[in-house]
Amino acid sequence: MVRVAFIFEPLAPRFISYFLGQKLKEWREQGRISDFETKTKRLGKFHYKFTLDLDVTSAQAHRVLDDLLPDTTQRKEVN
Secondary structure: OHHHHHHHHHHHHHHHHHHHHHHHHHHHHHOOOOEEEEEEEEEEOOEEEEEEEEEOOHHHHHHHHHHHOOOOOOOOOOO
């Protein structure tokens, strides 16, 4: 069974790019990003390099940063 997995390993970059592209298409349809480009390169056995090029507007970037960063405008005093 393990030998079969190694046979398909060189095809992994194509599958990775496909599934990554599907998720990014969802984000584009939801308006989270404007456009995208992905590249996946196999460096060696089980080693890959991913390149993502995302086009976002300032409003889209602001939305992402609001989701990722904690709210720093409200500070609570600790007694």
